[in-house]
Amino acid sequence: MPVHGDTVRFGVHSGQQNRTFGESLELWQRAEELGYAWASVFDHFRPPLGGPGGPCFDGMTLLAALAARTSRIRCALMVSAPTWRHPAVAAAMAATIDHISGGRLEFGLGAGGDDLAYAQYGIPFPPAGTRMDLLEEACGVARALWTREVSDFAGRHVRLEGAHLEPKPLQSRIPLVIGGDGERRLLRIVAEHADIWNTLAGTPESYRRKRDALARHCAETGRPPEEIRRSVTFRAVLAENERDAAARKEELLRRLPADSPLLDEYVTFGTPEQCVADLLRFRALGVTDFILGVRPPIDWLTVELVARHVMPAVVTAK
Template identity: 70%
Template sequence: MQIHDDTVRVGLHSGQQYRTFPEALELWQRAEELGFDWVSLFDHFRPPLGGPAGPCFEGLTLLSALAARTTRIRCAVLVSAVTWRHPALAAAAAATVDHVSGGRLEFGIGAAGPDLAYEQYGIPFPSAGTRLDMLDEACRVMRGLWTGESSTFDGKHFRLTDAHLEPKPLQRRLPLVIGGEGRKRTLRVVAEHADIWNTLAGTPDAYRATLSSLEGHCAAVGRDPRDIRKSVTFRAVLGEDAREARERAEELRRRIGNDSPDWSEYVVVGTPEQCVERLRPYLALGVRDFLLGARPPVDWRSCELFARHVAPALRAG
C-alpha cells in the first residue's frame, strides 16, 4: 500500500468490547465483504465505557487472530497506549502481526488516556508531559527496530543495546499512526514520526485550526505536511430518510443515555447524502481516511448505508 497517495479510504473503528470472539470476527469479516478498506481495534485494557466490569478483549492478541481470518482489509490498532508495553515489545508484536496479516498492518500509538486498568491492575500512569516524552522515544525505538540491522538507544525512559528484531515487518515501511490533537506536544511528535495522523472529526473549523498547528510543527522540523496522511474518526446514525434516522437515534439514546460521551463524536443523524455533505469539508482539508465508529452492539444499518452510499461519494471526491 502507498500511504502517501491521494486515495480515499473508508473504514470501521470497532474496538473490542465484545463478549465472544465470533462477535468480533463477524464485524471484521462483514467489513471486508462490504468493501471497507480498513478496520481497527483500540488498545484499552479496561475502557471506562461499559463500567468497571465491562467486557474487553486484549487488543494485540485479538488483532492477530482477526488479521489471520481476513484477506484484504487493512488491519489496525488505534491506538496503542505507550504506557502498556516497552516499545521494543510493541515493535516485535507489530512485526509479528504484519506477518500474520500478509503485510496489512497499520500500527497506531498514542500518549494514553483514561483507562480503569491503571487503578484496577496497578499500572503506573505518569503525567501527561512524561507520557509525551515516552511517546517520542517509543516512535524512535520502534522505527529503529523495524528498519535497522541493530539498534542502540539511550533515552530517558527506554534503552536498547545492540538490539535486534527479526524477522522485520513484511512492509518496507510499516505505517505508524499517531493519534491525538494536543497542539503543543502531540502534534510535534506527529510531525516528526507519523505516517498517518488520526483525530476525532470534531467540526471543520476546529479541525482546520488543529491542522494549521500541525503544519507549523512540520515547518519547524523540515517536513512536508503532505507526507502525513490525514485520518478522522467519527460516528453517525444513518437512515434511508430523515425520519428513520431520527427514530433510530432515539432508540440509541434510550440505550446509552443522554450523558454518554459518545454523543460528541456523532457528525450526523440523517441520510447518507447528509453524511456526505457533512464530511466533504474534510476532503477539502486533505483528509483521506474516514473511519466510522462501530462499537458493539454494532449499528449494522448505518454501516451498510455508509458502505453503499457514503463511501463511493467520498472516493469520487
C-alpha cells in the same frame, strides 16, 4: 492501498467490547466484504464503557487473530499507549502481526489516557509530560527495530543496547499512526514521526485549527505536511429516509445519557446523502481516511449504508 497520496479510504474502528470472538470477527469479515479498506481495534484493557467490569478483549492479541482471518483489509491498532508494554516488546509484536497479516499492518501509537486498568491492575500512570516522552521514544524505538540490523537507543525512559529484531516486518515501512490532537506537543510528535495522523472528527472548525497547528510543526521540522495522511474517526446513525433517521436518533438518545462524551463523536444523524455532505466538509480540509467508529451493539444498518452509499460518493467527489 497506498499510505501516502490523496487516495481516500474508508474503514471501521471496532471497539472490541464483545463477549465472543465471533462478534469481532463478523464485523471485520463483513467490512472486508463491503469494500472497506481498513479495520482497527483499540488498545484499552478496561474500557470507558460498560462499567468497571465491562467486557473487553485485549487489543494486540485480538488484532493478530483478526489479521489471520482476513485477506485484503488493512489491519490496525488505534492506538496503543507505551505505558502498556515496553516499546521494544510492542515493536516485536507489531512485526509478528505484519507477517500474520501478509504485510497489512498499520500500527497506532498514542500517549494514553484514562483507563480503569491503571487502578485495577496497578499499572503506573505517569503525568502527561512523561507519557509524551514515552510516546516519542516509542516511535524511535519501533522504527529503529523494524529497519536496522542492530539498534542502540538512549532515551530518558527507554534504552536499547545492541538490540536485534528478526525477522523484520514484511513491509519496508510499517505505516505509523499517531492518534491525538494536543496542539503543542502531540502534533509536534506527529510532524516528526507519523505516516498517518488520526483524531476524532469533532467539527470542521476545530479540525481546521488542529490541521493548521500540525502544518506549523511540519514547517518547523522541515517536513512537507502532505507526507502525513490525515485520518478522522467519526460516528453516525443513518437510515434511508429522514423519518427513520430521526427515530433511530431518538432510540440512541434513550440509551446514552445526555452528558455522554460519545455524543460529540457523531458527525451525522440522518440519511446517507446528509452524511456525504458532512464528510465532504472534512475532505475539503485534506482528510483522506474516514474511520467509522463501531462498538457493540453493532449498528449494521449504518455500516452497510456507509459502505454502499457514503463511501462511493466521497471517494469519487472532486
